[in-house]
Amino acid sequence: MDGNPITPAGMAALRARYEQLLHTDRPAIVEVVRWAAGNGDRSENGDYIYGRKRLREIDRELGHLAKRMAAARVIDPARQSERDRVLFGCSVEIADDDDNRRTLTLVGDDEQDAGLSKIGWSAPIVRALRGAKVGDVRRVxxxxxxxxxxxxxxSWPDA
Known part of the structure; x- marks a missing residue:
């Protein structure tokens, strides 16, 4: 699969974070920096120093998010035609040799959350499971x- 696959929900979350930073967080910090700069000596002005540092962090994150969104390829798991194989967007129940069972949902790397069993597309376990069918055994x-x-x-989400 080419590019950076992502679900529609994952892309919406990236866009929401980008919009939050650009239209809410950054303007608020710019206002604090502007106010702090007007207070005189900037070398010992904590609000000014912290504000400038925070602006750099926000700008870095905005750049990172912009690159990730540009490289992303939105794939709707509900529209997958091959539903008998482990592919992007499916949920797969697996068991190890000791019959320890796990259910994983395969998502884009930008939306992975191990606490919710959402595993990124480039994770080792997902790379090993790609293309497998029910009954297949894969070494990870x-x-x-x-x-x-x-x-x-x-299993697949409903359309």
């Missing part, structure tokens, strides 16, 4: 060693 190289995972079920 993890930091703790190699592990075999069997695909038990594949």
């Amino acid at each position: 190289a993890l930091p703790g060693g190699e592990k075999n995972w069997e695909v038990l079920a594949i």
Whole structure:
């Protein structure tokens, strides 16, 4: 899959963060810096120094988000035609050799959240599972060693 795949919800979250930074957070910090600059000596003015630092951080994040959104390729998982294989956007139930079961949802790297079992498209476990069908066993190289995972079920969001 070319580019940076992302779900429509993931792209909306990136856009919302970008808009929040650009139209709310940045203007508020600019106003604080403007006020602090008017107070005289800037070398010992904490509001001014912190404000300038925060502006640089916001500008870096805006640049990063702009690049990620430009490289993103929105893929709606509900519209996937091949529903019998592990592909972008599906939820897959897997079990290891000790029958420890997990359900993972395959999402874009910009929207991954391990606490919610949303695993990024370039994660090692996802790379190993790509294209698998129910019943397939895949070996995954993890930091703790190699592990075999069997695909038990594949599900897709409704259209």
